[in-house]
Amino acid sequence: MGLTLTEKILKNHIVDGEFVKGNEIGIRIDQTLTQDATGTMAYLEFEAMGVPRVRTERSVAYIDHNTLQSGFENADDHRFIGSVAKKHGIYFSRPGNGICHQVHLERFGVPGKTLIGSDSHTPTGGGIGMIAIGAGGLDVAVAMGGGAYYITYPKIVKVNLTGKLCPWVAAKDVILEVLKRLSVKGGVGKVIEYCGEGVKTLSVPERATITNMGAELGATTSIFPSDEITLEFLKAQDRADVWTELKADDDAVYDEELNIDLSELVPMAACPHSPDNIKTCDEIGPMKIDQVCIGSCTNSSFVDMMKVAHILKGKTIHPDVSLAIAPGSKQVLNMLAQNGALSDMIDAGARILESACGPCIGMGQSPNSKGISLRTFNRNFEGRSGTKDGQIYLVSPELAAASALTGVLTDPRTLGEMPEFKLPEHFVINDNMVTPPAPEAEMDSVEVLRGPNIKPFPETSPLDESIECKVSLKVGDNITTDHIMPAGAKILPLRSNIPAISQHCFTVCDEDFPRRAKNMGKSIIVGGSNYGQGSSREHAALAPLYLGIKAVLVKSFARIHRANLINAGILPLTFVNEADYDKISQGDEIVLADVRADITADKTQLTVVNKTTGDEIPVLCELTGRTKDIVLAGGLLDYTRESLKK
Ligand code: MIC
Numbered sequence: 001m002g003l004t005l006t007e008k009i010l011k012n013h014i015v016d017g018e019f020v021k022g023n024e025i026g027i028r029i030d031q032t033l034t035q036d037a038t039g040t041m042a043y044l045e046f047e048a049m050g051v052p053r054v055r056t057e058r059s060v061a062y063i064d065h066n067t068l069q070s071g072f073e074n075a076d077d078h079r080f081i082g083s084v085a086k087k088h089g090i091y092f093s094r095p096g097n098g099i100c101h102q103v104h105l106e107r108f109g110v111p112g113k114t115l116i117g118s119d120s121h122t123p124t125g126g127g128i129g130m131i132a133i134g135a136g137g138l139d140v141a142v143a144m145g146g147g148a149y150y151i152t153y154p155k156i157v158k159v160n161l162t163g164k165l166c167p168w169v170a171a172k173d174v175i176l177e178v179l180k181r182l183s184v185k186g187g188v189g190k191v192i193e194y195c196g197e198g199v200k201t202l203s204v205p206e207r208a209t210i211t212n213m214g215a216e217l218g219a220t221t222s223i224f225p226s227d228e229i230t231l232e233f234l235k236a237q238d239r240a241d242v243w244t245e246l247k248a249d250d251d252a253v254y255d256e257e258l259n260i261d262l263s264e265l266v267p268m269a270a271c272p273h274s275p276d277n278i279k280t281c282d283e284i285g286p287m288k289i290d291q292v293c294i295g296s297c298t299n300s301s302f303v304d305m306m307k308v309a310h311i312l313k314g315k316t317i318h319p320d321v322s323l324a325i326a327p328g329s330k331q332v333l334n335m336l337a338q339n340g341a342l343s344d345m346i347d348a349g350a351r352i353l354e355s356a357c358g359p360c361i362g363m364g365q366s367p368n369s370k371g372i373s374l375r376t377f378n379r380n381f382e383g384r385s386g387t388k389d390g391q392i393y394l395v396s397p398e399l400a401a402a403s404a405l406t407g408v409l410t411d412p413r414t415l416g417e418m419p420e421f422k423l424p425e426h427f428v429i430n431d432n433m434v435t436p437p438a439p440e441a442e443m444d445s446v447e448v449l450r451g452p453n454i455k456p457f458p459e460t461s462p463l464d465e466s467i468e469c470k471v472s473l474k475v476g477d478n479i480t481t482d483h484i485m486p487a488g489a490k491i492l493p494l495r496s497n498i499p500a501i502s503q504h505c506f507t508v509c510d511e512d513f514p515r516r517a518k519n520m521g522k523s524i525i526v527g528g529s530n531y532g533q534g535s536s537r538e539h540a541a542l543a544p545l546y547l548g549i550k551a552v553l554v555k556s557f558a559r560i561h562r563a564n565l566i567n568a569g570i571l572p573l574t575f576v577n578e579a580d581y582d583k584i585s586q587g588d589e590i591v592l593a594d595v596r597a598d599i600t601a602d603k604t605q606l607t608v609v610n611k612t613t614g615d616e617i618p619v620l621c622e623l624t625g626r627t628k629d630i631v632l633a634g635g636l637l638d639y640t641r642e643s644l645k646k
C-alpha cells in the first residue's frame, strides 16, 4: 500500500510511538520559528530548561507582531529576543524584515523538513512541501532543546484539485471554498493534502495562501507536493539546492476525499464573524464599505501586491474608503519600490504600512464604529480588529483592491481582461536584516538584555489530589483565543508579563472575570464545542493558570489550545454527553474527587459532582502516557526539567 506525502515525511521523522492512526507520535523537528508576541515567553521557557544551544537545523526568531512600540515594552521585548537568539544559536529576523511566515517561506523553508512555530499559521510552510505545524511556545522551546514534538497521528484528507482558476478568481477563493465545505471545526485531527492536476496551476505563494488558512479549519497542517513549481520558486530565491521532489504514491490511501474543480470557483468572502461564514460576491451584493486592508501572512506576497498595484494604477480610491497596504516582507516591499508598483499604490491613495502583522492583530487601523472592512487576512473574529462592532469580511487581494476603488463590494471579474501575473525569475535577495547567532565559542560573552516588563513564567504546582471549587465562567460554542486572551495595541505589549496580561483574560465576554477568578482562588471554566480555536498563543492557557483555573470542561477543544492547557498543567475535560453542558452553571460548586489517583491509574472517565444541583456528570479526561505525566507534574516545564535531570 502506498503512502501519502504526509506519511512519508512523518515516517522520516518519527522518534517515539507507533505509526498507527489516532496514536500519539513524537516527531523530530528540523526547524523552529517564533514571533515576538509568543516569542518572549518561549525564550523564557527555553532559558528555564537550561539547554545552552538550540539543537535544531535552523531556528529563527521573528519580530513582526508588536511593532507599534507605543511604549518601551515592545522595544524591550525585541532587544530581549535579539540577545537570547544571539546567545543560543538562533537567527534573528529584525523588525522591518517582514511577517514570519512570509519570510520563512522565502528564505528558510525546505521541502520535506519539519517545522514547528509558536504561531498558528506556521502551516504556510506546507506551500513548499514542509510538515509545518503551529504550537504553543513551550512546545517550541522543547523542540529547540532537541525534544520531540508530539501530535496525534492524523487522519489525512485528500483535496483533489482539477481545472484552473478563472481570471480574477484567487487562491483565497480556493481556501474559502474548503472552509465553506469543512467549517472551522472540520480539520481537527487532520492533515489536508492537496493533490491532482490543478496543483500544477498554482504558484508557491498561492499554495501558501491555501495552507496558511488551513489553520482556520482547525487542521494540524496542510501540505502541497514539492514539484517543478516549487523548484522554480526556490531557484528565484537562490535556493534551488534545498529542493527535493516530494509527492504521494499513486496508490496512497486517504481517510477522506474532497474534489474541487478550480474552474468552477467564483470570488467569495468570509462574512462576520467567522472564517467559514462564506458567501459569494453575488450573494452579498454591492455592499457599501468603509475600509480595505491588504496584507497579512495570508496574502502579502510579491504577486499579490503586483495585482493590487495593477488594479490601482492611475486611479484614485473611493472618497469614503480608507485603504491600508502592508507588503509581507522587506523583499516584497523593496521589489515594489524598485519596479514602481509602490508608487502606483501611493498615487492611488493607499496608506502604506510597514511589513508586519499590523491591522491583522489589531495593531492599528481599527475600523470606524460598525465599519465594514474588507481584509485579505485570515481571521475575522469579533473584536479582533480592535473595533467591537466592526464588520470584517475576508477576501482576495483582487476583490479588495477593486472594491477600494468603487466603495462597494465589487466582483473583480468586472475589471476586464486580466494580464498574466508571473512570479519573477529572480527575487531581490538581501538577508541583511537577519542577524546570525554568535559562534558557539563566543556565546558565553553574550549578555541577555531584559526590560522591566519581562516577568518570569507563572508558578505551577503538581496536580492536586482532588479539585473542589466553583465554576468561575460558563461560555458557549466556538470560543476563540481572541475571546480568552485578546490581542490588540493595548494588550499585546503585555505578552511577556503574565500577571498584567491576565487582567484582560476573557474580558471580551465578561469584564469581571479576572477579578472574580482571582478572588475564588481556584476555579474551573465550562464551555461549548471547538473551545480555544484560533491562535497558538499559550497566554490563553497561562493567564487562566495565573488566575487559578484548575480545569476546563467543554464539549470539544481546538487542538493547539488543548495542548497549551496540558502544557500549563490545566486539566482538559470533555462532556461524555454533550447535553450535560446544561447541568452546570456559572457559580456552581463542583468536586472532582481523587482526580490525581484516577489519572495516575489511567482512568479516562471521571465524574464531576455538581454540589449545587446534586448532578453527577461523567466527563472524559483522555491523557496518554506522556500528557498524563505532564499534567501530574504541573505542566510541561516541570515535566521537562524533571526529564532533563533524569
Ligand atoms: C494570530 O493570528 O492570532 C496570531 C497573533 O498570529 C497568533 C499568535 C499570537 O497570538 O501571538 C497565532 O495565530 O498563533
Ligand code: SF4
Pocket (backbone or CB within 6 Å): 065, 099, 119, 121, 296, 297, 298, 356, 357, 360, 361, 377, 378
Ligand atoms: Fe500575523 Fe495575522 Fe499572520 Fe497572525 S495571522 S501571523 S497576526 S499576519
